[in-house]
Amino acid sequence: MITEPNLGLRDRKRLETRLRLEDAAVTLVLRDGLEHTTVDVISELADVSPRTFFNYFESKDAAILGLRQVEIAESELAEHCDRVAENGLLDTVIHLLLTVIGPPSTRPTMREDRLEILRRHPQLLTTQLAQFTQLTTEVASAVTALVARDARFAGDSPAEQAASADLVLSLCGGAVRVAVKEWAEMNPTDAEGAAEQLESRAISLAREVSVKLS
Amino acid sequence: MITEPNLGLRDRKRLETRLRLEDAAVTLVLRDGLEHTTVDVISELADVSPRTFFNYFESKDAAILGLRQVEIAESELAEHCDRVAENGLLDTVIHLLLTVIGPPSTRPTMREDRLEILRRHPQLLTTQLAQFTQLTTEVASAVTALVARDARFAGDSPAEQAASADLVLSLCGGAVRVAVKEWAEMNPTDAEGAAEQLESRAISLAREVSVKLS
DNA sequence: TTGCGCCACTGCAAATTTACAGTGATGCAA
DNA sequence: TTGCATCACTGTAAATTTGCAGTGGCGCAA
Structure with missing residues (x-):
């Protein structure tokens, strides 16, 4: 147990x-x-009540795929806002994205197991896609809020701020995606504590590009 | 894990x-x-908060000695009352006593460990004694309630009922004590599932005597 | 002696889990 | 077709756990 x-x-x-x-x-x-795996048996194996299962996941599929419930609380957003002042917008958005995605599972073979499951049960891809869409939407509104609080965008119109938020999200999303891909291609034995390096790697990727473009 | x-x-x-x-x-x-064992470290090893510790035990000593908080809830008493109709008063009181004492721990060496602790820290005997006293008091009132609900004592005065309750409690307490002593003297390897036999042994002891005296 | 820190223990509000009683969809047998 | 069972999922109240801010005792050093 880590x-x-x-x-x-x-x-x-x-x-x-x-x-x-x-x-x-x-x-x-x-x-x-x-189809033979019911919520009841999952809960039994995890030693919690079936009702608790639905406190953690929106659906059975979400638990199988490891999709976290996306909802950025006001208090959580406030914490991220504090980060903006200290670390800058890019760092903050990347941290937010990684928070939403959640820490990778402890089980080393989890990624491969989930890919195998998606191979055997392609209907799960629907859930996967829907979740990605909702996730993007949710995070987008949060990023908009962050941009609105950033001094550099303070004078812009709401429309401009929304556009900037979209671009920031694209950049940070790309950085996270690249960082995760690199992590996914690592030798599993090297993956120790890579979760922390994930964030710094994504941040440096985003910073590099933004510096080069400025 | 049993x-x-x-x-x-x-x-x-x-x-x-x-x-x-x-x-x-x-x-x-x-x-x-x-003295080097604090509530904090006990709780940490048991993976609960220190506050939760005191939800289970009245004091640090109580946890060490395995003394359960004695309080017989109304609902619990009702269950026992149901037993009276089916199994008779003696069986019920003995069952109540064993419920209050609690199921023996899963760890086989627990008894020896606690005796060793009492040897090393004799001041714990004070707690032990105090608990026994309170336990007897608590159970006594419950037994009084049970006697009051028993058809054979229904017509008696409250004072007579209280006296009968005391005698019943003495008899059953003695039976449990003898049964526990027999159990404590068993070879530890034979102690498998003896918890259930404890009750039937105590019951037959009490019945034997009460039949002989009737 | 005084202050300071550690520890046992408590009160209380908030977070979490559980039990239970649902609803609605779906498949299957009579 | 008509139950009937199973399962995913929800609402809600009660039980349980936790965090936190205490209180009071006790030893120990200044």
């Missing part, structure tokens, strides 16, 4: 429960197939 | 938490001594 530092007891247990549910879902689907 | 049957998810987890706390307390006291 102990997550910087996390209080409550948050650590929440994370562990989420991972137990994802592990149980993936394991059971691989063993018994999608 | 799975307890007949128990819902909520009750099973509550039992596991209690046992984790008792295990942690005994382990740490044996390793580090009584």
Whole structure:
């Protein structure tokens, strides 16, 4: 059991429960197939009640695919706003994206297992796509809020701010995507603690490009 | 991990938490001594917050000695009352006593460990004694309620009922004590599932005597 | 003696989990 | 076609856990 530092007891247990549910879902689907894996047995294997399952995931598919519920609370946004002053907009948006995507699972083979599941049950791709769409929308509005609070865009019109937010999101999204791809291509044994490096790698990618373009 | 049957998810987890706390307390006291074992480290080893510790035990000593908080809820009493109709008063009181004492821990060496702790830290005997006193008092009032609901004592005065309750409690307490002593003297390897036999042994002891005296 | 820190323990509000009783969709057997 | 069972999912109240800010005792150093 990898102990997550910087996390209080409550948050650590929440994370562990989420991972137990994802592990149980993936394991059971691989063993018994999608239709024979009910929410009840997933919850039983994860040692929580079925109702708790739906406190963590919007649907059975979401647990199988590891899709997190996307909703940026006002308080959370405030934290990110504080980051803007210290670290700049790019860093903040990248941090926000990684927060939304969530920490990669502890199980090393999780990625391969999920790809195998998608291969066997292509209907899950629908859920996958829908989630990506919603995720982009949600994050976009948050980024808009962040841009509106940034001094450099303070005088712009709302329309201009929205456009800037879209561009910032594109840039940061691309940086995260590249960083994740690099991470995904790493030798699994090297993946130790790469989660933290993911953020700094994405940030330096984004900064590089933005400096070159400025 | 021994799975307890007949128990819902909520009750099973509550039992596991209690046992984790008792295990942690005994382990740490044996390793580090009584004064170096704080509630904080016990809770940390049991993976709950220190506040939760005090939801389960009235004091640090209670956890070390495995003394359960004694309080017989109205609903619990109602269940026991149902047993009176089916099984008779003696069976019911004995069942109540064993419920209050609580199921023996899963760890086989727990008894020896606690005796060793009492040897090293005799001041814990004070807590032990105090608890026994309170336990007797609490159970006594419950037994009084049970007697009051028993058809054979229905016509008696409250004073007579109270006296009968005391005698019934003495008899059943003695039976349980003898049964526990027999159990404690068993070869530890034979102690498998003896918890259930404990009750039937105590019941037959009490019945034997009451038949002989009637 | 005084202050300071550690520790046992408590009160309380907020977060989390559970039990339970639903609803609606879907498949399957009579 | 008509139940009937199963399953995904939801609303809600109650149980449980946690964080936090205490209180009070006690030892120990200045």
